[in-house]
Amino acid sequence: MAARRITRRWLFxxxxxxxxxxxxxxxxxxxxxxxxxxxxxxxxxxxxxxxxSTYIGSLSKRLSPMEYQxxxxxxxxNFEDKDKMELMALNGKGQIAITSSGFESEETVExxxxxxxxxxxxxxxxxxxxLNGENVCAITQTLTQPSDExxxxxxxxxxxxxxxxxxxxxxxxxxxxxxxxxxxxFSSLYFINSIIAPLDEVGETAKEIAQGNFSAKLEKKNxxxxxxxxxxxxxxxxxxxxxxxxxxxxxxxxxxxxxxPLTAIKGWGETLSDPAGMDPQMLQKGMRVxxxxxxxxxxxxxxxxxxxxxxxxxxxxxxxRIDLVAELSEAVLMFTERAKRENIRLFYDxxxxxxxVTGDKNRLRQGFVNIIDNxxxxxxxxxxxxxxxxxxxxFAVIGIADTGIGIRPEDLPKVKEKFYKANSTRRGSGIGxxxxxxxxxxxxxxxxxxxxxxxxxxxTIQIPLCPxxxxxxx
Ligand code: ATP
Ligand code: MG
Numbered sequence: 001m002a003a004r005r006i007t008r009r010w011l012f013x014x015x016x017x018x019x020x021x022x023x024x025x026x027x028x029x030x031x032x033x034x035x036x037x038x039x040x041x042x043x044x045x046x047x048x049x050x051x052x053s054t055y056i057g058s059l060s061k062r063l064s065p066m067e068y069q070x071x072x073x074x075x076x077x078n079f080e081d082k083d084k085m086e087l088m089a090l091n092g093k094g095q096i097a098i099t100s101s102g103f104e105s106e107e108t109v110e111x112x113x114x115x116x117x118x119x120x121x122x123x124x125x126x127x128x129x130x131l132n133g134e135n136v137c138a139i140t141q142t143l144t145q146p147s148d149e150x151x152x153x154x155x156x157x158x159x160x161x162x163x164x165x166x167x168x169x170x171x172x173x174x175x176x177x178x179x180x181x182x183x184x185x186f187s188s189l190y191f192i193n194s195i196i197a198p199l200d201e202v203g204e205t206a207k208e209i210a211q212g213n214f215s216a217k218l219e220k221k222n223x224x225x226x227x228x229x230x231x232x233x234x235x236x237x238x239x240x241x242x243x244x245x246x247x248x249x250x251x252x253x254x255x256x257x258x259x260x261p262l263t264a265i266k267g268w269g270e271t272l273s274d275p276a277g278m279d280p281q282m283l284q285k286g287m288r289v290x291x292x293x294x295x296x297x298x299x300x301x302x303x304x305x306x307x308x309x310x311x312x313x314x315x316x317x318x319x320x321r322i323d324l325v326a327e328l329s330e331a332v333l334m335f336t337e338r339a340k341r342e343n344i345r346l347f348y349d350x351x352x353x354x355x356x357v358t359g360d361k362n363r364l365r366q367g368f369v370n371i372i373d374n375x376x377x378x379x380x381x382x383x384x385x386x387x388x389x390x391x392x393x394x395f396a397v398i399g400i401a402d403t404g405i406g407i408r409p410e411d412l413p414k415v416k417e418k419f420y421k422a423n424s425t426r427r428g429s430g431i432g433x434x435x436x437x438x439x440x441x442x443x444x445x446x447x448x449x450x451x452x453x454x455x456x457x458x459x460t461i462q463i464p465l466c467p468x469x470x471x472x473x474x
Contacts (some may be wrong), residue, residue, distance in 0.1 A: 018184055053153070072089060090114055117142050137156075261293035306366070329348070370433065379405070
């Protein structure tokens, strides 16, 4: 559809203008060439008449009236250019006395140019028009010395040949015009087609993509604007495919994560619904599981909410000057009990220095919690987690190292991506690191991972310190 509309627009706009210009040019050419040829004819007639007049003027001086009359008749009868034009001798009434064609008409023809020539100061007048069905140009000139019988000379030039010449010139130029139009039409249609065909393809593929076929690909044929569009569409399809993949990952990982605590809660809920005769220890254990799993669910929902805020750019940070050590210490403290329970040694040497940063303390703490949680989660009984913080230049550098299961080298670059889980043996929705990374980035810092499979992982965080105070404290 688009294609036809573009062609129609082009036909009306560009091609229409070209045709109008060509028609105007051909029209101007026709008028010009007619003027040119007619002018040549007038000039030829004039010059012939003026030569004759000069000659006749000299005759009148040296000949007697009778001889003059005879000579004039001879001159007309034997006119040497008769093949090109007709010479007439007109009497005082404007009738033909003798003509070079030898044809003497009985009819009295009135020549409008004769009457005009009589009135004209120079004794000359022109006529152009139809004479006995033929287009002619005629010039009449009165003689300065009229004889009894002859008052004026008139040359008549038939315009048939000239008109034919003009028409054939116009035909040739029109043909050239048609050829130009044909060439423009052909090349433009070819050009338009080269735009329309790929555009149609783009439209079709975009439709397919809209219907959910993200594997639809366009082939980039030329390195032009359409090529760029093709690249953009392909890129869009890739992005949509990865979003789709992300959505699927999200659904599967979240539903899996939700199912486990919900199953536990449901199971214990059912068991505890009839507490009569139940062992109090059992009851306590059941209640603990329900509380813990509910807690897990609510923190998961919190994490998801944060994640959605980050995704939509709505993560609001309430920035203030805070002590980074305080937040890190608090995060570590939250895990001491769990570390003990899981038999993981958690080392943290709290520095006495003040690490001032401009940041959102809750978010930063949450970031640390996510990373320490990983360190514990991906470690086994007997492993060690070491948390450290130190100053390096204007940065606070925090290290969270574990001797846990480590990450495969091929997974390492991807673990910061949302919903990416390098290990499915442990529970998790795959967004903890993505959230932490986003929080640290929002504080102008960086988060990097270093890991050896089977040996352990070190997460290093760099956060810029408040410059002035950082110097003052040191
Ligand atoms: P969530 O934190 O959202 O509950 P998660 O821990 O699986 O889930 P992330 O914290 O984003 O997700 O971590 C992504 C993946 O990186 C993990 O699934 C895990 O495979 C790997 N990973 C992260 N930290 C460690 C670590 N300290 N040791 C080994 N693997 C890790
Ligand atoms: Mg995690």
